[in-house]
Amino acid sequence: MSPAATPNPLRQASYQASAHDSAQLLPDTGREVAFAGRSNAGKSSALNAIVDQRGLAHTSKTPGRTQLINFFAIDADRRLVDLPGYGYAKVPPALKRHWDAFLSRYLETRESLAGLVLVMDARHPLTDFDVQMLGWCRAARLPVHVLLTKADKLSRGPATAALHRVERHLREHGLAGSAQLFSALKKDGVEPARRVLSGWLGLEAPGGRPRE
Ligand code: GDP
Secondary structure: OOHHHOOOHHHHOEEEEEEOOHHHOOOOOOEEEEEEEOOOOOHHHHHHHHHOOOOOOOOOOOOOOOOOEEEEEEEOOEEEEEOOOOOOOOOOHHHHHHHHHHHHHHHHHOOOEEEEEEEEEOOOOOOHHHHHHHHHHHHHOOOEEEEEEOHHHOOHHHHHHHHHHHHHHHHHOOOOEEEEEOEOOOOEOHHHHHHHHHHHHOOOOOOOOOOO
8 A cells, every 4th residue: 555545543632631740651561752832832732733734732831730641542552641741930840850750750650651752843852851851862772863843934044953962962862763854733743653653653653662
């Protein structure tokens, strides 16, 4: 079957459950891919573009409000996980500590986690949040794919410079990772992102290898 005729199984994603701490996570079976990003980076818009559904992940109107981990089922064995993002000064320190502890532990210990999609605003990549997440991915030996989104707001030169900066960071920090430009608005980069997710979830290559 030609790639053009292949349906996008990610379109089947549907809301499954929410959690606000480790105890409420779904059972650690099958495979999942998580999305993270500093608040307002464009994570919800990227997730919606990739699954080709307008309102699956809710775009944030209130930066820093209490957030949940949302699970979206693709099928019985595969999930997408929308992790909380933060980064605004108004997030209370106790809440930031809660999410820091949760995120580092989740990335380190979650057996079903095949990879992390880290969404960055292409105009401001590698924020403190991003660098911290990448550090945890390296410690956990977890593959990471960086989406440099809102690329439509940049012309070609600065967009390429941002991509090279992130690729260099991944290389220099010994991360198993890749990066690409993305625009939820223009739907640019959606197919390459889907390919990474499908590979991690074993959707195209049954038995495909998750984390090392
Ligand atoms: P989140 O907080 O990371 O989930 O970010 P959202 O997806 O809610 O997006 C934050 C803001 O950026 C919203 O106003 C979106 O409309 C806007 N946005 C998200 N993605 C893009 C994009 O690719 N291009 C442009 N121009 N704006 C975007």
